[in-house]
Amino acid sequence: MLTKLERASGLDRVGDRIQSGVFAVLRGQRVRDFLHGVWLGHPLHPALVQLPVGAWVSGAILDLLPGQRRAATVLVAVGTASAVPAALAGANDWASLSREQRRVGLVHAMANTVGMALYAGSLAARLSGRHNVGRLLGFSGLAAASSGAYLGGHLAYKQAAGVNQGVHELHRIEDGWHPIAEVATLPESTLLTRQVDDVPVVVFRDGDEITVMLERCAHQSGPLGEGRVTRVDGRTCVVCPWHGSTFMLNGGEVVRGPAGTDQQVLPTRVVSGVLQTRLP
Known part of the structure; x- marks a missing residue:
């Protein structure tokens, strides 16, 4: 029915x-x-x-x-x-x-x-x-x-309205650290899309700070990797190209809707010049 x-x-x-x-x-x-x-x-x-x-x-x-x-x-x-x-x-x-x-x-x-x-x-x-x-x-x-x-x-x-659409992707990532890219190859202030166990993630470098977050928007699974980078209250953010949800790139906090939840950010580390990430 x-x-x-x-x-x-x-x-x-x-x-x-x-x-x-x-x-x-x-x-x-x-x-x-x-x-x-x-x-x-x-x-x-x-x-x-x-x-x-x-x-x-x-x-x-x-x-x-x-x-x-x-x-x-x-x-x-x-x-x-x-x-x-x-x-x-x-x-x-x-x-x-x-x-x-x-x-x-x-x-x-x-x-x-x-x-x-x-x-x-x-x-x-x-x-x-x-x-x-x-x-x-x-x-x-x-x-x-x-x-x-x-x-x-x-x-x-059933229809997942209002829930964080990206979190289920975490269940597809295995435990442990995963290599992403060599740090020297990461351009400044540019959104890159990479894969972790076939799960797309966004990589963003801002000086010495590197962010890895789930690429599918928490609101309706929009491709954040195709979004644009902007500044909101002095913080660097990514804007979803589908509905305009805006998230801080350093932390994933939502700053503008329609998303009502934060975007999931993954922990990172650099080993021998290689950027690695893992599950939170």
């Missing part, structure tokens, strides 16, 4: 318009980077969803217990309010996904939007004294949000 959803090209017409709208609203790079979680070094959306989901589930439990109307109402209010920033961060991440991921993500967002609307109605009913209606709307909202969470799990675990 979900495979069919991934291939449902009919969703693209709506999805493309919403994507353009998201980019139009979130135009500032700093705003997008904040919502991607660049400052955190971790995607922000999955961290934010813990509060509304936790509050809503706790509220549903209290709705099943006697004498807990006020506490349940407070939890519904907290969950509904905190769902707004979580949805905003999610929309920002969604707009930078691949087309098949956006199709599933669109339905994921629709289910969560229905859940938010039902919980907003539940809160209004509770505040007006109609607690039975509020409970019914709350349980319905939880069902909708749970459906959205299921689709979110499919996005993360």
